[in-house]
Amino acid sequence: MPDAIALRGLRKSFGQTVALDGLDLTVATGEVHGFLGPNGAGKSTAIRILLGLLRADGGEARLLGGDPWRDAVALHRRLAYVPGDVVLWPTLSGGEVIDLLSRLRGGLDRRRRDELLERFALDPRRRAGTYSKGNRQKVALVAALAADAELLVLDEPTAGLDPLMDSVFRDCVREVALAGRTVLLSSHVLSEVEALCDRVTIIRSGVAVESGTLRDLRHLRRTVVAAELAGPPGARFTPPPGVHDLAVEPSPDGADGVLLTCEVDQPGLAGLLRALADLDVRALTTRPPTLEELFLRHYDASPNGQARPAPAR
């Protein structure tokens, strides 16, 4: 089966600004593909080229076996799209917008529409002008999910949703995946992509910097550890292998203790915990790194072009 999406060396500039600088992206049919990158990385530009809204300056783009610019109308019958910033016609009700968009795509499943409205707790009678950002997002999501489309293109679809609706959204995407449909999910939230996607492409400054399964990207999955100690760790404490960016600072809450922070690879985690056990630990927090931290550490994306090593003592 051909790939649902295949971009090779895609280029696009807006005047002086280079938005895409040779982007490669492959989405296999039937997979949920995460498209991850910080704001302004070029995710939306790539999606707009895929939808035939923008014309690429160079490179190759294939969508569902066709040319996204030339065959736009025919291809759009087979996909559904949720923009990142949903703007609706203020005088139409949410229900009218859902029906209209679905009919323009070629029809909708009424039962599925009503079921989705219920799950997303959306009142379809309210006029779009009175909806909040999250509710406008739900309108676009219901219209897309109720469609019988082969491919769902979702551009940061959860930006305005609360955590409850976020989990409804995740359930819906899982159902879509089980039905064998393809999903391209653009996001800047690592945990969302981790929860939903089979494969991930990470984009920065218009270029794909990583692409693979989540297992392939395991090296990205460090743990951030912060330990509050009664006093400085002293010479006995030697950081085990796999610990990065170790820093020891005076406790920020003004107490007499110190705060030890570091990042640790998965294989080094057990060793670090053993080393910490010998110290007088008052509090310990661990969390996955944020996407911004990943980009700072791995892709040299800080504004001055240099990774910023934390001051170590």
Added chain:
Amino acid sequence: MTVTGRASGGSRPFAGTGRLLRLALRLDRLALALWLLTFVVLAAGVAAALDEYYPLEADRAQFAERARLTPAVLALTGPAVGLERAGGLLAWRIGALCVVLAGLMSIFTLVRHTRVEEETGRLDLVRSTPVGRLAPPAAALLVTAGANAALALALAATLVASGLPAGGSLVFGAAVGAGGLFFAAVAAVTAQLFTSARAAKAMATLLLGLAFLLRAIGDASNPTGAGLSWASPIGWAQRTGAFVHVRWWLFGLLFAAAGALLAVAFVLLVRRDVGSGVLAARLGRERASPRLASVSALGARLHRGGLATWTAGYAVAGAALGAVAHSVADLVSDNPAVRDMLARFGGGTQLVDAYLVAMFNLFGLAAAGYAVAAVWRIRAEEVAGRAEPLLATATGRTRFAASHLWFAFAGPALPLMAVGLATGITHGLRTGDVAGQTGRLLAAALVLLAGVWVFAGLATAAVGLAPRGFLAVWVALVACLLIGQLGPTLRLSQWIMDLSPYTHLPRLPGGESTPTPLVALPAVAVALTAAGLVGLRRRDLQPS
């Protein structure tokens, strides 16, 4: 860091008004400059024309005598008092029109800085900064009041430059400004009532129209003005008596009424939440009707209200025009200079027909304005981000554009038919030939479509080929309006006159009808439209 929240919050409700005022001025500087320019050009142009056609007191006295006996003309202008003075004649001629325009300027400006900000959510952003609760509405009111003050001074300066006495000029400018301020206060209340800016503007504009109607009936029934005119704030502004006998207390009445309305708006404002209105928004349909199944159905949904309003407005205006046309011809029949000017406008010898040609030309230009605005919706939907979800469905760009172009090209036929029919019926009733007049005026109105289409084509070309230069289309339309209105008076050279498509149209009713322009102008329109559509298919979607 010290917490200073208490000082910046409730205890200083106007904190930050100055900064918001500067922001509003920065956002509105072009629009307000264009408004002021409109008033200056209008006043200077009419003053020059009146000076040319009624230079002597005797001319004006003769005109005033006839005007007093012509209710239909008084309905469109105002009380016929002091017309034998040059200033009095000018104030009579443009007074009501200026107050209506100042009212529209005030309504649009005030709603843009109050309800529009609230509807778009920008107010939330502003209110999250250390500005007082009342600073945004105060800045909106100040910028609108300032615009009216600037307008008053600009009008006064224009009249003084036209050779009128300074005192009267200032009173006239102040009366227009005070009228504008009153409608700013009306808009301040409607902006509290409705959650949608469109509804707030529509209600305030409706009240403005009602005020005009009240004084039209009042002035038509009594030449020196009485009765219903006293119920209309436009009537008050007109009766302040610039150049004649100043009634200062009417300024007091206007300001007091505006103050009372602002107090109501204030009470409504402090009692409601941000984003809410006093009148709750109605619920819409749960499901789309089966007809809302194509992008053209959506286009119809977006355009139908506006087109219906235009059609109704044209029907009312046409009925009024037909009712006065005969009398206007009478009114100016003794003045050779005016006869000559109208003949140059109309190209015919029949004075009534020449007058109708001149007026229909205005309707044709305004209909072109409707068409340009309808084409602009293509670009507006693109800029707003609403074109994107549509074009991501199985909807091609040409079909998306066509959903609006249909209204730009065929839509203006409805208001033009309405004005042709309405003028024909009322004019026919006065002349005793309803069938004949209706037929020839309907034809005269529909011929104007050829000019409208050229502008629709030009606008389409702009959207497709140079979307960021769309303003040039509006400039071209205003230029054609000025060419058509001032050309005959200023005796502009023919090549300038030829730039306007309307110059080439047959001057109906009454003039000769040649088929060439009726083929050539639509051909130009088709070529421009085709070029625009090709451009639109080829270019990137540009949300900004």
